[in-house]
Amino acid sequence: MIKRLWALLGKSSKKPSNPKVFEKVPEHVAIIMDGNGRWAKTRGLPRTAGHHSGMKAVKRITMAADKLGIKYLTLYAFSTENWTRPKDEVDFLMKLPQQFIEIELDELIANNVQVRMMGHKEKLPAHTISPLEEAIVKTANNTGLVLNFALNYGSRKEMLEAVKDIASDVSRGELAIDEIDEKLMASRLHTSGMPDPDLLIRTSGELRLSNFMMWQLAYSELWFTDVYWPAFTEEHFHEAIHEYQRRVRRYGGL
Incomplete structure (x- = not known):
């Protein structure tokens, strides 16, 4: 039973494949990029070194997703809970977006990539x-x-x-309670205008959502791997996509 559950969750324990054919590519892939600090620790390096290497993995997987024709790639870069980490680590993490943009923006533009951000500014x-x-x-x-x-x-x-925003509209008489449905709720979320993720990938061996896109991931396929994010390669990404291709998405039906 445990082995079967493990398999259903998509826990990867095999070597990454090197696929060549992708017949069913997810439209939207979301990734919880986990394990930077532990990757650094195994090498006797400071946690910040892991975060810096993780930034390189962002480019690697962005380019891999682009090559496959994936339309949306959402990366969990910093959570509302991450502020509780040591100040020097948080300060380092807050510098990474600037470094990434300064280094990669021209190439992102050349590859027709559109940058977006969701979160609390x-x-x-x-x-x-x-x-x-x-x-x-x-x-x-x-x-x-x-x-x-x-x-x-x-x-x-x-x-x-989103709930407060909807409640405010109701209190002003601009919205009737009967008009509240899933479509309206989705339109008030940070992902408004984007499809829900077809596939969620989490690296580093952890098996939880960690307060990430809990509404949007309701029917997403989940895939977990023990590989730390800085070591996550294009081949690992392909392995996740191939696992997605093998699954049958029933959305509660038969």
Whole structure:
């Protein structure tokens, strides 16, 4: 029974494949990029070294997703709970978006990638949010892969804000209670206008959602791997996509 559950969850224990054919590619892939600190620890390096290497993995997997024709890639970069980490680590993490944009923006533009961000901007320092906003503006007309960073994001806060927004409309008489449905709720979330993820990938061996897109992931396929995010390669990504292709999505039906 345990082995069967493990298999259903998509826990990877085999070597990554090197697939060549992708007949059914997910439209939207979401990734919880986990294990940077543990990757660094196994090498006797500071946690910040793991985060820096994790940034390289972001480019690697973005390009891999683009090559496969995936339309949306959402990356969990920093959660609302991550503020509880040591200040020096948080300060380092807040510098990474600027570094990534400065290094990669020209190539993202050349590859027709559109940058987006979802999350709560109020606590983010200017040196974090400004480069992202610049990238969003400069890539707004790109029509290829949408690279969506979840930064200072928390699903519970997102849903609470959506509920308050809807309740406010009801209290003003602008919305009737009978008009509230799943479509309306989805339109008030940070992913409004985007399809729900078809596939969620989480690295590092953890088996939980960690307050990530809990509404949007209701019917997503889940795939877990022990590989730490800095070591996550294009081959590992292909393995996850192939596992997705083998599954039958019934959405509660037969």
